[in-house]
Amino acid sequence: MFYDALKNEHGLKHDPFKALVSPRPVGWVSTLSKNGISNLAPYSFFTALAEKPAYVMFSASGSKDTRRNAEETGEFVCSVATYDLRKKMNLTAARLPYDESEFDYAGLTPAASHFVKPPRVAESPAALECRYWKTVELPSATPDAKPHAVIIGLVVGIHIEDAYISEGIVVTDLMRPIARLGYRDYAWIDADNIFTMVSPALQKKT
Numbered sequence: 001m002f003y004d005a006l007k008n009e010h011g012l013k014h015d016p017f018k019a020l021v022s023p024r025p026v027g028w029v030s031t032l033s034k035n036g037i038s039n040l041a042p043y044s045f046f047t048a049l050a051e052k053p054a055y056v057m058f059s060a061s062g063s064k065d066t067r068r069n070a071e072e073t074g075e076f077v078c079s080v081a082t083y084d085l086r087k088k089m090n091l092t093a094a095r096l097p098y099d100e101s102e103f104d105y106a107g108l109t110p111a112a113s114h115f116v117k118p119p120r121v122a123e124s125p126a127a128l129e130c131r132y133w134k135t136v137e138l139p140s141a142t143p144d145a146k147p148h149a150v151i152i153g154l155v156v157g158i159h160i161e162d163a164y165i166s167e168g169i170v171v172t173d174l175m176r177p178i179a180r181l182g183y184r185d186y187a188w189i190d191a192d193n194i195f196t197m198v199s200p201a202l203q204k205k206t
């Protein structure tokens with residue numbers, strides 16, 4: 001099949017787009033309001049953009065507290081969402097009033113960050129402390145569509161639980177990070193689904 005993506009005329013029961021761009025890591029983004037109230041929400045339009053220095057982005061559809069806080073305070077933290085934390089992660093997607101914290105709502109512990117004020121999720125095995133860089137507004141397909149904006153941050157500090165480091169390597173499958181697929185589906189990384197391959201660019205010429 002083929003369809004016009006701008007008209008979104010796929011003729012299927014549900015929009016297939018997100019099922020085709022999967023798995024997407026879940027950035028579990030914490031921020032503080034100007035008044036110091038913590039906010040936490042999952043974003044699967046989330047990815048790393050660069051390394052040395054590292055940049056990450058998440059994309060907010062419509063008006064989101066996370067975007068507002070990141071823009072107003074200049075800081076955010078992305079904790080790793082894991083299989084063990086999946087239910088609490090899901091709870092943090094609730095649309096709470098601006099002055100209520102999803103940390104309290106989901107029963108999660110805020111842990112102090114090193115370089116930025118927003119806390120990371122203490123129960124998560126790793127977190128990226130970010131300094132907000134810029135917002136890129138994406139043009140909408142139609143005037144009535146929800147606006148989307150990409151929020152980009154420079155990673156200034158990285159927390160990794162020591163238990164997940166072995167012989168100098170982060171053991172990703174021990175963390176069991178989760179990823180979003182299409183529809184209501186998720187996946188998690190485990191040892192059985194990891195394979196290793198060397199890029200030709202890194203192979204020695206014979």
Ligand SMILES: Cc1cc2nc3c(=O)[nH]c(=O)nc-3n(C[C@H](O)[C@H](O)[C@H](O)COP(=O)(O)O)c2cc1C
Nearest residue numbers: 041042043044045059060061064065066093094095
């Ligand atoms: C796994 C998952 C991924 C999500 N990804 C996004 C996303 O990429 N962009 C977005 O705008 N909302 C996303 N949402 C919905 C937000 O988490 C939800 O709207 C939340 O209430 C936003 O909170 P905030 O207003 O405190 O930022 C996602 C929800 C879940 C459960």
